[in-house]
Amino acid sequence: MYWVVPVPERGLTISPDGDNFTLEMRDVPVVDQPRWPALDSIAAPARMTFKMVWKSSGEPVRFEDASKHFRFTGTRAFCQLEAQVEVPSIGFSWKSDRLETSKCDYAVMGEEVNGRYYDS
């Protein structure tokens, strides 16, 4: 799948209470395609190293759509990210500031069932 990559065994750490997820991956092969989804957008091989932390806010949230066979039950969350990207073919690299300086306006975490597991 275009956007989905496997996470190595120790890439995801979950706190015992399930309220904190930490995802860390190094040198993930990705595609740098600035003009996506334009049909003629040029793609260059790139590598990405990142750390992402989700922390539950405790506020419950539930999304369900029977027509699409999915149900999500969890909480809203805070999420922060630090990352480093390299595009060797154009001699470009970029590194974000520390994780604590980033922010996102939307995050959730919890449990989901979909597809053949939806009715079970």
Add this chain to the structure above:
Amino acid sequence: MNLRCTSRRQLSRRGILKSAALASLPLAFPLSGAGLQGQQPTTANGGSDPYPIPWLDKNGSHNQPGMPGYEPSHIYHFKGRVARSSTFTGMGTDNHGNRIAFGTATTDYGVMQGEYWAARTPQQGTFTHI
């Protein structure tokens, strides 16, 4: 006359195909025998990669926004832990010292860990949407 008829029969399309098939047997058998040596016959169950969400596959992008009401997972036939985030903003520096901001309304990430169905059997895995 008879000779010509016999000759035509021998050069018919079916005859040529038969001859070709038989001629290839001495080559085909040793090759296929060598290829299967030490291998068990397998059933075609498909790969163990997860299924994409079906309605996200229309353009081959397997992508959807991270927002309220939308399912957080990016793989289908899945049950497990999931986290989703979007609308990131932050700053960074490139290799020439230029300060470059990152993040838009569609800068989104996610992680999925648990059981998913593929190759006609339950699988365990962790995946991220980046």
